[in-house]
Amino acid sequence: MRYVLSPSILAADFTNLGEQIRLVEEQGAEYLHFDVMDGMFVPSISFGMPVLQSIKKATSQLMDVHLMVEEPIRYVKDFQNAGADNITVHLEACKDLRETIREVHSCGLRCGVSICPDTPVDAVREYLDDIEMVLIMSVYPGFGGQKFIPEALKRIQELREMIEKIEAPVDIEVDGGIYPSNVREVLDAGANVIVAGSAVFKGNPAENTKKFMEILKSYE
Numbered sequence: 103m104r105y106v107l108s109p110s111i112l113a114a115d116f117t118n119l120g121e122q123i124r125l126v127e128e129q130g131a132e133y134l135h136f137d138v139m140d141g142m143f144v145p146s147i148s149f150g151m152p153v154l155q156s157i158k159k160a161t162s163q164l165m166d167v168h169l170m171v172e173e174p175i176r177y178v179k180d181f182q183n184a185g186a187d188n189i190t191v192h193l194e195a196c197k198d199l200r201e202t203i204r205e206v207h208s209c210g211l212r213c214g215v216s217i218c219p220d221t222p223v224d225a226v227r228e229y230l231d232d233i234e235m236v237l238i239m240s241v242y243p244g245f246g247g248q249k250f251i252p253e254a255l256k257r258i259q260e261l262r263e264m265i266e267k268i269e270a271p272v273d274i275e276v277d278g279g280i281y282p283s284n285v286r287e288v289l290d291a292g293a294n295v296i297v298a299g300s301a302v303f304k305g306n307p308a309e310n311t312k313k314f315m316e317i318l319k320s321y322e
């Protein structure tokens with residue numbers, strides 16, 4: 103299994119974004135997590151296609167786009183054109199999740215399905231044969247800098263067992279409140295893609311990424 107860090111630029115210093123991205127890429131972060139918020143599915147509004155388009159030119163990292171928007175199917179092509187590689191949609195936000203997954207795949211992109219902390223893990227079971235990743239939220243989506251919800255660990259374990267049973271090559275990404283101090287618990291539970299915003303970009307992004315990468319490498 104590959105273990106990957108996906109730094110969430112929501113916590114980055116936007117006056118210095120290019121440089122911050124360079125620092126995390128240099129330390130081996132293979133993905134860049136791009137949180138899109140619409141003010142409807144979640145209360146906050148973040149950024150969209152023009153920002154992704156600029157970032158895409160500045161790095162060779164994989165663009166890991168997390169759409170926290172109502173009816174994300176409306177925006178899949180736009181984010182493909184802007185440079186997305188993975189598109190993750192929320193199960194709770196889609197009228198027709200199967201159609202949304204088809205739309206992501208028809209754009210040639212990897213598809214993730216995300217679930218909020220109160221959505222039963224079992225809700226993703228019927229999609230596991232059709233997607234590349236499940237994103238388990240370990241905070242309520244909408245804001246960076248929140249505290250990790252410990253119940254997420256059981257949910258990760260449950261999902262990993264489900265995935266192993268059907269032998270599907272599905273990544274488990276976990277997002278929210280992850281730091282070097284608790285990332286091992288998340289990995290031990292069965293996650294292999296780690297999103298970290300504050301823990302990477304607050305302080306020294308290079309040093310912070312290095313710490314995460316040392317831990318992730320020790321799992322390979």
Ligand SMILES: O=C(CO)[C@@H](O)[C@H](O)COP(=O)(O)O
Pocket residue numbers: 110112113135137168241242243244245246247248277278279280297298299300301
């Ligand atoms: O999607 C979200 C929040 O909705 C996350 O990607 C956060 O951006 C993670 O931030 P930290 O909890 O790591 O600060």
